[in-house]
Every structure is written in structure tokens, then in C-alpha cells.
Amino acid sequence: MTEGKAAPKQEAYEDIPGTYVFDAKRSRQGYHLNMFCMSMMSDANRRAFKADEAKYLDQFPMTPDQKKAVLERNWDKMLELGGNIYYTSKLAATDGLTFQNIAAIMTGSTQEDYAKMMLAGGRKPTGNRSKSEWKNKKNG
Amino acid sequence: MARIIAGVTTSHVPAIGAAIDRHHTQDAYWKPLFDGYEPSKKWMRETKPDVVILVYNDHASAFSLEVIPTFALGCADRFPIADEGWGPRPVPEVIGHPDLAWHIAQSTILDEFDITIVNKMAVDHGLTVPLSLLCGEPREWPFKVIPLCVNVIQYPPPTGHRCYMLGKALRKAIESFDEDLRVVVFGTGGMSHQLQSARAGFINQDFDKRFLDAMASHPEELVRIGPLEYLREAGSEGIELVMWLVMRGALDDDAKEVYRFYRVPASNTACGHMILENPRA
Numbered sequence: 001m002t003e004g005k006a007a008p009k010q011e012a013y014e015d016i017p018g019t020y021v022f023d024a025k026r027s028r029q030g031y032h033l034n035m036f037c038m039s040m041m042s043d044a045n046r047r048a049f050k051a052d053e054a055k056y057l058d059q060f061p062m063t064p065d066q067k068k069a070v071l072e073r074n075w076d077k078m079l080e081l082g083g084n085i086y087y088t089s090k091l092a093a094t095d096g097l098t099f100q101n102i103a104a105i106m107t108g109s110t111q112e113d114y115a116k117m118m119l120a121g122g123r124k125p126t127g128n129r130s131k132s133e134w135k136n137k138k139n140g
Numbered sequence: 141m142a143r144i145i146a147g148v149t150t151s152h153v154p155a156i157g158a159a160i161d162r163h164h165t166q167d168a169y170w171k172p173l174f175d176g177y178e179p180s181k182k183w184m185r186e187t188k189p190d191v192v193i194l195v196y197n198d199h200a201s202a203f204s205l206e207v208i209p210t211f212a213l214g215c216a217d218r219f220p221i222a223d224e225g226w227g228p229r230p231v232p233e234v235i236g237h238p239d240l241a242w243h244i245a246q247s248t249i250l251d252e253f254d255i256t257i258v259n260k261m262a263v264d265h266g267l268t269v270p271l272s273l274l275c276g277e278p279r280e281w282p283f284k285v286i287p288l289c290v291n292v293i294q295y296p297p298p299t300g301h302r303c304y305m306l307g308k309a310l311r312k313a314i315e316s317f318d319e320d321l322r323v324v325v326f327g328t329g330g331m332s333h334q335l336q337s338a339r340a341g342f343i344n345q346d347f348d349k350r351f352l353d354a355m356a357s358h359p360e361e362l363v364r365i366g367p368l369e370y371l372r373e374a375g376s377e378g379i380e381l382v383m384w385l386v387m388r389g390a391l392d393d394d395a396k397e398v399y400r401f402y403r404v405p406a407s408n409t410a411c412g413h414m415i416l417e418n419p420r421a
Contacts, residue, residue, distance in 0.1 A: 012368050018338030019376050023295040031205055038204045041225050076337055085336040085377075086200045086293055093225035099154070100407050103340035114341060118405040122343025123334075129372055 017134040018107075020079045030082020036060045036070070037087035040094045049094070076106045142240065142314045142321035145421035146187060147387040147395065148180075149355070149414045152196060152269040152328045155407035157229055160272050173411060176401035177273050183399065183415060184274045184282075189324040191237050191284045193244075193310065194267055195386045196328045197292045199224070201264035208294050209256035211306065213248075214263075214287035215241040222262035231268050231277075237284035240317055244286070247313035253306055263287055270328045273413075283324075292329065292380050296367055300382045304363045307389020314390075327387030329380025331402075332373075333409035342375040343410050348402065351381065356397040356416055359388045377409075392418045 013021045039045045049056040057067045069077040078088050092102045104114035127133045165174040201222040216236050221228040245257050314323050334342040354361045370379040399415040
């Protein structure tokens with residue numbers, strides 16, 4: 001046994017490609033970002049946000065990167081910075097976007113191609129289980 | 141004595157609720173899905189339970205990151221419909237059964253399950269979409285509903301084994317309630333799907349079919365599936381399937397499958413549905 005702090009443990013689920021597991025680390029990192037998204041459930045807040053987005057965001061102690069991701073509607077970046085999809089989808093709804101709309105954006109696909117992929121049975125498991133399978137391609 | 145007569149599993153995709161509310165159920169995209177639930181609606185009308193215990197997850201509607209209960213039992217008289225950002229679904233308010241709910245809370249807590257008792261809770265599509273799929277669009281829901289809300293958003297959710305054992309404690313609680321009630325347990329969510337990031341759209345039909353095959357006859361195989369396998373094989377949101385195991389744990393070991401339906405896609409999700417009956421009910 002050695003004394004002191006161990007190196008950060010690599011969780012086995014971090015090997016799953018194109019996936020941010022909403023664990024303790026991400027939940028703590030994204031708390032204010034997600035609580036901002038939660039505030040979009042009230043119509044008064046949605047109107048205040050739309051009137052001046054940057055000013056509205058200043059009520060929440062989010063990091064500059066998190067605010068930038070929100071203002072740019074960088075959906076994947078929000079998740080990388082601790083956002084959770086059930087929270088960010090509330091911001092999407094404020095913009096009139098559905099789960100499928102933002103899914104297409106996050107996968108770098110067009111709406112049409114993404115919808116076609118789903119109709120054809122969705123993204124297949126083969127080649128999409130491990131980051132090692134994604135090394136030579138963008139995604140499945 | 142109250143008794144469990146049957147169990148139902150079904151996906152609870154929000155787009156299904158939107159299709160019902162906007163009258164799109166006969167569109168080419170949706171018709172095959174809603175046709176698949178027609179026999180279930182007939183079964184539900186004939187089965188006439190007094191109470192449904194509905195196992196589901198809240199999607200940042202009643203609970204936020206401020207409080208994250210692993211198992212929350214709705215003990216209120218009634219549960220309003222949540223506004224999820226586009227107004228509440230136009231469905232009847234959900235009427236609870238506080239006598240039975242409080243009895244279940246007491247019984248399961250003394251059985252060493254640390255249940256959170258909830259006296260005020262709006263219910264979102266996780267609860268209302270299964271009701272709509274099984275009951276259609278009635279003026280009021282034809283039975284009382286006890287919501288059992290499971291955290292599956294913040295990692296880690298409870299294990300499949302824990303959910304299965306909670307089902308067994310739930311059964312013990314129901315069978316010790318001194319009123320002649322017919323109870324059906326719903327386990328909702330799933331099947332394989334991923335809504336987030338570059339792997340969004342992930343569907344694993346082989347996993348789903350194996351899961352459906354094992355539900356009735358050998359659920360102990362499903363109870364052994366751990367969180368990593370769910371995340372990798374069923375997609376990051378497919379881990380909702382642990383909620384099906386609460387229902388399975390509550391039923392008899394030799395429960396019989398009486399109906400099954402599976403369809404891809406419902407928006408981003410593999411839609412799966414099954415009805416199991418207790419043989420001696």
C-alpha cells in the first residue's frame with residue numbers, strides 16, 4: 001500500500017465511444033449548466049432568456065466555456081462540459097428542436113440522413129462498442 | 141387481501157405522447173406502432189385492475205439535480221401532469237391510492253429498502269405515455285396509480301438486482317394489504333436507445349430480443365446484467381431497462397407471457413412491450 005492520493009481511476013465505461021456517462025464528476029462539473037437548462041421550464045424564464053441570452057446566463061455561476069457552448073448551441077460541447085441530455089433537451093425545446101433534431105446535430109449528420117438511419121434500424125452495435133473501433137473513422 | 145394479477149412493460153418515448161396528443165397515430169410512421177398496442181388496450185379493458193403501480197423515471201421534471209432520490213414512491217392523493225417545456229400533456233390528472241402507497245412505503249422500508257416518500261410530485265411523459273398506450277384517451281384513467289420513480293439519469297442507477305429484489309418486497313407489501321384489490325405492475329422505459337453525443341441513434345435489436353426472451357422464463361439472467369453492459373450494449377439511455385426488473389420481481393416465478401410487441405424506431409428508440417400474467421391470479 002502506498003500513501004497519498006491515487007491517480008484518477010479510468011472507468012471502464014469511458015471506453016464507450018461517443019458517449020458521456022453522467023457520473024459524479026460530470027454532475028458536479030455541470031450542476032449550474034443543468035440548473036440553467038432546468039429554468040427553461042418556465043415561460044417567463046424562456047422569454048427573459050430569449051430577450052438577452054448572455055445577460056440571463058450571468059445569473060448562473062457557469063464557466064465561460066459552458067456559457068459559450070450555450071450561446072453557440074454547441075450541443076455536444078455542453079455534454080462534454082457536464083451537461084446532461086435530459087436538461088439540455090429543455091434548451092432545445094426552447095429553440096423548437098426535438099430530441100431527434102439535436103441527436104442529428106450531435107452525430108454530425110443531416111436531419112434527413114439521421115432519420116433514414118433510424119428507419120433502417122438505427123446505429124448498429126458492430127463497430128460502435130469501443131473507442132478502439134472508432135480510431136479510424138469519425139463515427140458509426 | 142390485495143394481489144398482483146399481471147405485469148406490463150413498455151417504452152415511454154415522449155414522441156409517442158406527442159403523436160397521440162397531435163392525432164398522428166394513423167400516420168404511416170406511427171400506425172404500425174399504435175396497431176401493436178391495440179390488443180393490449182383490449183387486454184387492459186378486460187383486466188380492470190383497481191390499482192397500477194407504475195415504475196418509471198422522471199426526466200428532470202419533478203426532480204432536478206437538487207434532490208436525486210434513487211427510489212421515490214408517490215403517496216399523494218393526486219399527481220398533476222408536468223409541464224416539460226411545451227405545456228402539460230392534455231391527459232387526465234393521475235389519481236393515487238395513498239392508503240396502499242403508505243402501506244407499501246412502510247412495508248418496504250421495514251424490509252430494508254430506503255424508499256423516499258413523496259407527497260407532492262408532478263408526473264411527466266415517463267408515467268403518462270404508458271398510461272396512454274394502454275388506455276387510449278379516456279376522460280379519466282380507469283384505475284388508481286401509485287408512481288414509483290427510479291433514478292436512471294444520474295449514474296449510477298440502482299442495479300438490476302436491486303430493482304428485482306424491490307419488486308419482491310413490493311409484492312410482499314401488496315399481499316399484506318388488507319383490502320381486496322387487483323393490482324397490475326408496470327415497468328417502463330427502454331429498450332435500447334441512446335439520445336446523446338456522437339453515438340446517438342444506437343439500437344441493439346439482438347440485445348433487446350434476448351431481453352424480451354428472458355423476461356418470462358429466466359429473468360435471473362437479466363438480473364445479472366451490470367451497468368457497464370447496459371451502457372455499452374443497450375445505449376446510454378437503455379439502462380432504463382432496470383425498471384422492467386422491478387415489475388418482474390413482483391410477479392410469480394412462473395408468470396406467463398401473454399403478449400409481446402417490438403418495433404424500431406419510435407423516434408430514437410427501440411420500442412418494446414410485454415404483458416405477463418400470474419398463473420394463479
